[in-house]
Amino acid sequence: MPKISQKGQLMPESPIRKLVPFAEQAYKNGKTVYHLNIGQPDIKTPELALDAIRVHSLDILAYTRSEGSEGYRKKIAAYYAKNDIHVDHDDIIVTTGGSEALLFTFGSIMDTDDEIIIPEPFYANYNGFSTASNINVVPVISKIEDNFALPAIEEFEKLITPKTKAILICNPGNPTGYLYSKEEIQKLAKIVIKHDLFLIADEVYREFVYDGNAFYSIMQEESLKNHAIMIDSVSKRYSMCGARIGYMVSRNKEVIKTAMKFAQARLSPPTLAQIASEAALDTPQSYFDDVIAEYTERRNLLIQELEKIEGVKVAKPKGAFYCIAELPIKNADAFAQWLLESFDINDETVMVAPAGGFYSTKGVGNNQIRIAYVLKKESLIKAVGILKEALKVYKD
Helix, strand or coil, X not given: CCCCCHHHHHCCCCCCCCCHHHXXXXXXXXXXXXXXXXXXXXXXXXXXXXXXXHCCCCCCCCCCCCCCCXXXXXXXXXXXXXXXXXXXXXXXXXXXXXXXXXXXXHHHHXXXXXXXXXXXXXXXXXXXHHHHCCCXXXXXXXXXXXXXXXXXXXHHXXXXXXXXXXXXXXXXXXXXXXXXXXXXXXXXXXXXXXXXXXXXXXXXXXXXXXXXXXXXXXXXXXXXXXXXXXXXECCCCCCCHHHCCEEXXXXXXXXXXXXHHHHHHCCCCCHHHHHHHHHHCCCCHHHHHHHHHHHHHHHHHHHHHHCCCCCCEECCCCECXXXXXXXXXXXXXXXXXXXXXXXCECXXXXXXXXXXXXXXXXXXXXXXXXXXXXXXXXXXXXXXXXXXXXXXXXXC
């Protein structure tokens, strides 16, 4: 029998999706499952984005330019300018989701066995993208006791080798909800300039910032002109995960020129999704005001309820719509599966994402879960209540 590749064997399973078969079986058994496991917003997609698809006048669903249509990229640049991020439309490549933007970035700046430093816990698919790109993740651990703040710069410097090519952050963070301050971004800027590295920032949750805090993009740091690569996406901003439209943005002309080769190899991003995403850029500020107000209430309620559970430790998010909770258990994978297979209250149970998959350091995060607060407040209260009762009877 032909053999599977080593790379294929090393590709990690998604900690978010690997429990889906157990959830499906729970549904077949007549249970209601409250999904705290996946960042699929329940906020409605802006109508103007949906209308743009409904009323399009295309006769042929043709390719667009490999870098995305020029008109769309000009509107993206105008959106960024409103957010004090000043780039030209030629600094932007439209991609099939933020995932492809990351793959283009890795392919453009790193060779086999090169290293990328990432504060962990981090978005689980960074592990998969790194494996697919034949590069190595070097983690620097941030701690729940510090609310997952940026580790000391000295910790980064200890890890830099001749193989190090970049530092990657997610800001605001998935899975932690941590928001990096301007001061923290400037500390990272100094270290990447000092060691001639790239700083990659996944900024797809830019709009989701709470408590009057200010978001600061790496693209606002002028010293990073040739070092900064921003990853972006419409998925969470406009509740358009299925559009699969993202952006790779950099003022470094060589980076964009190189990434264009990857863009050309896959021909073009999806045409209809670009039409919808371009229309979404006209979404009024009132939409985001309402969304932020809703998520702030959900976050406050979630943290309040989790803190009532004995033995649970939780970090308070400043952005995005996730939090990490540490539970009084040994193995969150086993606990998450048990919740779906063996526990319910009146035929209702909860699906969570074990946090071990958001680390690359073995054995770290095994007693943690990621919670996405993308449910209505009433459902959040029910879900946390089920979690509380489950922890009372669960045995590792």
